[in-house]
Amino acid sequence: MxxxxxxxxxxxxxxxxxxxxxxxxxxxxxxxxxxxxxxxxxxxxxxxxxxxxxxxxxxxxxxxxxxxxxxxxxxxxxxxxxxxxxxxxxxxxxxxxxxxxxxxxxxxxxxxxxxxxxxxxxxxxxxxxxxCTRNLSMVHFFVKFSFYIGALSILLLILLLSIFARKAVQPMVRNIEAQKQFITNASHELKTPLAVISANTEVIEMMSGKNEWTESTIKQVNRMSELISQLVVLSKLEEREDIVLTEVNISDEVNKVLTSFRSVAETQGKKLETSVTDGIIVKADEKGIHELINILMDNAVKYCDEEGTVKLTLNQKGKSAVLTVSNDYADGEGEDYSKFFDRFYRADESHNSEKKGYGIGLSMADSLVRMFKGKINVSYKKPQITFTVIL
Missing domain, CATH: 3.30.450 (Beta-Lactamase)
Structure with a gap:
């Protein structure tokens, strides 16, 4: 306009x-x-x-x-x-x-x-x-006048747009705040009944012994408790506007996470390949960067094909640190990768429990990267899916 x-x-x-x-x-x-x-x-x-x-x-x-x-x-x-x-x-x-x-x-x-x-x-x-001074002076006056009118119109337009935009956005802001508040309140309210269900199930097992029903109940309670914990963490991440970024040795954090995932990958019959450059420093939060790497590795191991390979690389590119985590994913063609960082999105739309997950992890990773003023993206080149983080 x-x-x-x-x-x-x-x-x-x-x-x-x-x-x-x-x-x-x-x-x-x-x-x-x-x-x-x-x-x-x-x-x-x-x-x-x-x-x-x-x-x-x-x-x-x-x-x-x-x-x-x-x-x-x-x-x-x-x-x-x-x-x-x-x-x-x-x-x-x-x-x-x-x-x-x-x-x-x-x-x-x-x-x-x-x-x-x-x-x-x-x-x-x-x-x-x-x-021809008189002839052209009127033109010059008109040019100046139209410039002032145009500048004034632009200022008024910007003012009106900002006022109407603020009014239009306010309901959305209120809805987002209400959703965050609902998640926090619901999470706290659900913890108590879940604790009671878990305790009652354990009492039943003590009195009557374990069976498939009690084991299924405890499994679902644990699953629901983990989901609630992730929702609370995600909600807190989005509310942290005053986070202070400090110098963090991302190489050390990557090695710590790899130590815990090597056995997990080996147990599942999957190969883990790594290439980590030592001494790379980034501006971030130490706990947050650890959680980010943990989320990406957990996602890679979880969705890697049977007997497939998980790869992690960390190197310095200019002033930025580049972290890539990839895994074999033969069925990755045709996926809508633009939705991978949406909350609750899963490539398996049936949301069955064969592969444990809730579609929250990558949303948390996206929030963490944005909090660190970095970039994250996903790409697919058969047969591997790759997540790239630039900090």
Whole structure:
């Protein structure tokens, strides 16, 4: 909208200036041809489209000069102009004689003049110079006025947009805050009944022994407790606006996480390949960076194909640290990777429990990376899916 307004004002000013120049040069041409003669009504009809009247010769301020091929002054007539006296004639006309153009505009002593050169039969050149200050000053005033109007309109538009945008966004902000508050409150409220269910199930097992029903109940209670914990962590992450970023040795944190996942990968029959550059420092939060690496490794091991390979690399690229975590994922073609960082999104839309997860981990990873002022993205090149973090 601002661009359109600017283009409209520019075009209007250009058209106005062009029309003013056309009017100036039409008048100048008339003066040049008839400065030494009187026009009768029949001759004036020829100039009716140029707003020429019998008074034009007397209203217009102009001077006529005749020069030879060497620009030497032959004669002049300054009866129709008062701003130029005889002592200034040669200096005044020098602005025109040095120009190779047949007509044009120049400024002298703060006033604007238009000139036109016409070669006469005798071989001399007649120069007509007309004062067009009044004609163009109105155009300049209009340009300045339209600029101020345009600037004021833009400011008013920005003000109105900000007011309406704030009003439009307020319900969304309230909804987001309400969702966060609901998650926090619901998480706390659910902890107590889950604890009671877990305790009662354990009592039943003590009295009647374990069976598939009690084991299933405890498994689902633990699953629900883990989900609640992740929701609380995610909610707190999004509320942390005053986090202080410090220098963290990300290489050390990566090695700590790898130590805990080597046995997990081996137990599941998956191969773990790593390449970690030592001593890489990033601006982050130590606990947060540990959690970020843990989430990416947990996701990679969990969704890696049977007997597949999980790879982790960490290296320095310029001033940034680049962490990549990839895993074999043969069924990755056709996935909508733009949704991988959405909360509760899972590639397995059935949300079955065959692979443990809730679709929260990658959303937490995205929040952590944004909190560290970094970037995270996901890509797929058969048969591997790769998560890349730049800090």
């Amino acid at each position: 601002l661009l359109v307004l600017g283009m409209v004002l520019f075009l209007v000013n250009m058209i106005t200036y062009r029309n003013a120049l056309i009017e100036v040069f039409n008048t100048l041409e008339f003066i040049s041809k008839h400065s030494d003669s009187y026009l009768d009504e029949s001759e004036l009809i020829k100039f009716k489209d140029f707003e020429i009247t019998p008074e034009t010769q007397y209203e217009t301020r102009y001077i006529t000069v005749t020069v030879n091929d060497d620009n030497g002054l032959i004669n002049y007539n300054n009866e129709h102009i008062a701003a130029i006296d005889e002592s200034e004639i040669e200096e005044f006309i020098s602005f025109v004689t040095v120009s190779r153009r047949q007509r044009g505009i120049f400024v002298y002593d703060g006033l604007t003049y238009a000139f036109m050169k016409v070669r006469q039969k005798q071989g001399n050149v007649k120069i007509t110079i007309m004062d």
